[in-house]
Amino acid sequence: MGVEAGGKSKRLLRFQLEITALVLLISPSLANGSKCILFNFGDSNSDTGGLMAGLGLYLGPPAGRQYFNRTTGRFCDGRLYIDFLCEGLKINFLSPYLESSGSDYTHGVNFAVAGTATEATEATVIPFPLSTQVLQFLHFKNRTRELFPQGLGSMISEKGFENAVYSFDMGQNDIAMPFNVNSSYPQVIEKIPAILSRIKDAILNVYKNGGKKFLIYNTGPLGCLPQKLALQQQIYTELDTYGCLAAHNNASKAFNVGLSELLDEMNSQYTNATFVYVDIFSIKYDLIANHTKYSIDSPLMTCCGFGGPPYNYVFRKTCGEPNVQPCPDASRYLSWDGVHNTEATNAIIASKILSGKYSKPQIKLKSLCKA
16 A cells, blocks of 8 residues: 555656646746846856856955955956846846856856966966867756756756857957967967857857857957056057057957958858847947046056056056055946956946947847847
8 A cells, every 4th residue: 555655656746747847848938037048158258256166266355345245256346247238138147157056047057267268278277268168068958958857957948048048258368368478460360260260160069059049249459458558568569549559459350350250151151040249349449438428537547456557557466466455436447457347347338238239230139038
């Protein structure tokens, strides 16, 4: 009698799990709480804690002071632009793929890791290049397939993966690293086709595994970063109209032209997918050119740094080091630590991304989610 009852109980449990899985397959929005699922690949501009989780490092105060009131592994005083995008889409902040505790993958995953580039080299040190991030995504997807029928794991359905938006924010470190070792401008330009080829391979790998909607960011004005201006101006002396390093910005522009052409080509070739190009360079350069419009006092100066004007950046006396104090009001600065944006800047960047005005084709992210 007890054995028979136990068998019925197991059959009932199995039936309930099957019904639950069926309902979730029919209506993915019930599982996700939102129609938008976002998978992100990138570097420190969109890393929500991947580097800290992956290597066990610690990013101490004053990082996170503005919003989280604690450190979160974000290279910022608060939220990143990707956090503001999530808020705009009404989805949870994306947890890092490498974070083992307290992660929530309901609305997607963040594979971005600070310091990464499209390939692993001795100069990058960080062992999570773009190709590895994509392989991590494929592992995540396969693991989800295994767990989903059991009512376990992220509960993202096959339809959820198919309708998800896949964002790529990569290229800044690929352009920066050659300049860091004093390469000439032509030498940097020579590397761009290989960088673009690796980005294309990564996107196509996701596409061949079911991805249909892509959001790809170009790279910002590298020559306007206070770190680059403070450390490399003696070598690359030419400045542009707004006091940024001309060689660095021109290399960024050359990369961006190539990326734009690549995505035009992919939109023509893969007609069942959408590849949206987002012009981050124009967004960030406008903040510098028209900084007073955004209530920014010093567009080329670091908030959390050392040394004072013009850049407030000194090597090995950077944000987080002893005796390095942040500015009282980071909203008056574009740069938090000489490389990364303040939360206030990230809020403006995100609002411009969400507007769709800087996208080609001009599709809003919310519309891409619903498409």
